Amino acid sequence: MFALGTKAVAVAFSVLVLGIDGPTLAEQRYITLASTTSTENSGLFRQILPVYTAGSGVEVRVVAVGTGQAIRLAANGDADVLLVHHRASEERFVAEGFGVKRQAVMHNDFVLVGPRHDPAGVADSKSAGAALTRIAETRSLFASRGDDSGTHMAELSLWRSIEIHPGEASGTWYQEMGAGMGATLNAAVAMGAYTLVDRATWSSFANKKSLNILVEQDPALNNQYAVILVNPERHPHVKATLGRSFIEWLLSPAGQAAIAAFRIDGEQVFFPNPD
Numbered sequence: 001m002f003a004l005g006t007k008a009v010a011v012a013f014s015v016l017v018l019g020i021d022g023p024t025l026a027e028q029r030y031i032t033l034a035s036t037t038s039t040e041n042s043g044l045f046r047q048i049l050p051v052y053t054a055g056s057g058v059e060v061r062v063v064a065v066g067t068g069q070a071i072r073l074a075a076n077g078d079a080d081v082l083l084v085h086h087r088a089s090e091e092r093f094v095a096e097g098f099g100v101k102r103q104a105v106m107h108n109d110f111v112l113v114g115p116r117h118d119p120a121g122v123a124d125s126k127s128a129g130a131a132l133t134r135i136a137e138t139r140s141l142f143a144s145r146g147d148d149s150g151t152h153m154a155e156l157s158l159w160r161s162i163e164i165h166p167g168e169a170s171g172t173w174y175q176e177m178g179a180g181m182g183a184t185l186n187a188a189v190a191m192g193a194y195t196l197v198d199r200a201t202w203s204s205f206a207n208k209k210s211l212n213i214l215v216e217q218d219p220a221l222n223n224q225y226a227v228i229l230v231n232p233e234r235h236p237h238v239k240a241t242l243g244r245s246f247i248e249w250l251l252s253p254a255g256q257a258a259i260a261a262f263r264i265d266g267e268q269v270f271f272p273n274p275d
Helices: 006-018 022-027 037-041 044-056 067-075 087-095 128-138 150-161 181-191 199-204 240-251 253-261
Strands: 030-035 059-064 081-084 099-115 142-144 174-176 195-198 211-215 222-230
Touching: 030 067, 030 240, 037 044, 037 059, 037 181, 037 199, 044 059, 044 240, 044 253, 067 081, 067 087, 067 150, 081 087, 081 240, 087 099, 087 150, 087 222, 099 128, 099 181, 099 199, 099 240, 099 253, 128 150, 128 211, 142 181, 142 195, 150 195, 181 195, 181 199, 181 211, 195 199, 222 240, 240 253
Parallel strands: 030 059, 030 081, 142 174
Antiparallel strands: 081 222, 099 195, 099 211, 099 222
């Protein structure tokens, strides 16, 4: 005969009396959310996730990486829920059977930032495409994340829209950082370069120095975020019930209000728009 600790007694009681097995108990404690650096580093999750946990008792553990890497993690079954910002990749994730359903949850926008003295003269551009054309024509320094993130993919899409292939100039005026947004912004500050950044990350970035927003409010700079449940038929260990509950909360009036209430220095940087 041996003595059981208090926690062990509670678990044994749950298993024997309530009929709850070990995995179910584990499922009640947390889910894993694969998401982007912008949602994490901006402070959004630090504000809204405790609200969800307080009401549900479920912890949300965030793995914050670039969108491409977040999608690969989810495809491998290393997350229960995916929240990223590149529609084509999200739709492909679902079409290939890795996700159950793509649902829009919120949006913000990208801004083109650059040196205050604006060597390419983009500040009076009427569109992001026109600004990028000037940057390429003048061979002004541009810092690209170059990391397969949602921001990087959005940047590449803007270059494609004006039929410019900056990768051909990699290492000259076009500098591919292979790094996250914070590191890319710091490099842009050091080099006096232009770069594309989501507004939430820009607002929370403390080392702006000589960088200013030079182009914004172009519809082409819209930045839509969506949430997807990882498919439990592909990965049976996925906590589908809890994942669905979290998604439902994000899309509910309470979740959307929590997103809308988030501010950086008084500025709203994410805007709810559920499907």
